[in-house]
Amino acid sequence: MSVLTLQLAGPLQSWGASARFARRTTENAPTKSGVLGLLAAARGLTRDADAELAELATLRFGVRIDQPGTRVRDFQTAHDLDTDESMPLSERFYLADAVFVAAVAGADPMLATLYQALRRPAYLPYLGRRSCPPARPVELAVHPGGDLVGVLRAEPWRAADWYRRRRARETDVELTLLTEVPAPGSTPNATLRDQPLSFDPRHRRYALRSVHTSTVTVPNPQARARQTVPPHDPTSLLDLA
């Protein structure tokens, strides 16, 4: 077993787990289907390669929210190129300025190929939706022999400099960890329909997956102590007159 870590940072990201029809929502953190889709694209798998996808889907998945970002709502109008008929109006949600560390755990040879594939991707990676390119290299490292939760806990804080400075009062920051495997002190509080069964464009299918929420504390390299006024009492040695 080893663990492959990825950083997902970009001006916009969008990770839909239950998005249907004209309202395309986003979760607060990357979904397993979104990240596996990114990996499958890097490997060059086609949309209907269900057998290879089934192999990928055995990977265990976890994500850490390093910088939550803000939710952005976009109201999209479009017209058909040929007939100029208006398409259904749609609402699209994005996460702006978010940074995540995602990790997948699985067999060593598979992760080694995936890491190589991310360095020379067959199809370009994007963060949940094709209009959301990553702002940094996606692949971080392969940790041989690591466990998913341990690797996510040990990873340094990947938030942007301005965001770290904004939280300069905190020497340690608490980050949310969403993992597929139970972490110490976690609560299995949610299920998400993002376990991919098929990316076939004619009929995409997903299964339910449990999500365990826990927190992890990481040091803030930009932390600065608050300036305090030194104590000074000139009257301590004097007598009242």
Place this chain on the structure above:
Amino acid sequence: MYLTRFRLNAARPGARKLIASSQALHAAVMSSFPDLLPSAAGRPRVLWRLDRNAAAELLLYVVSPGRPDLTHLVEQAGWPAAAASGTPGWQTYGYAPFLDRLDKGGIWNFRLTANPVHSVRVRDGQPTKRTAHVTTQHQIEWLLGRQEVGGFRIQEKPQERRRTERGDLHQLVVRDQRSLEFRKTGSTGPVTIKTVTYDGRLEVTDADALRKVLTEGLGKAKAYGCGLMTLAPIST
């Protein structure tokens, strides 16, 4: 000599007016001496300083040859109801016994709010102009330049506690740089004064000279809350 401490009640409009205006505070301090007429020439030096330790901890220190009566300050900017129950609302301490005990070699914590300036000639042939030191390094040098005459020496930091290779030699912090700007009747432009607060540790090298600094002040703008240095034991 007397050292007086008065705590301003930051919640009162009268206190806010005094905090906002060094001129108003100077007038309030000077009017607390019943023997001192405004017209008196060569009147004794009164020094004062406002310590802003926290948003609601504003302490006014006054060093004066005479005993002040701060009743008007208590009424405008203090706690008159609390003061009515026996305590006067301010504390006046005898300063002379402490000053007499100052000895060469003694080590003290000090605090000083000052107006570090130098005179520069902008163009040849023009008179020099008093100009504020704006960088921390220059402000430190300004104070270091007054050690010899002032009878004190600012302690050096042990090597392992210096955070930078150069410029962090002394046990001294410079903080709270403020710019005062106000108009004075009779002057054409505004008066601008830059003040900084020094906190540090000093060693007495000449007790008489240091007594002079403590009672007569250091540097310019003494009417606007600058120049009063106070000492405190290093254990606190």
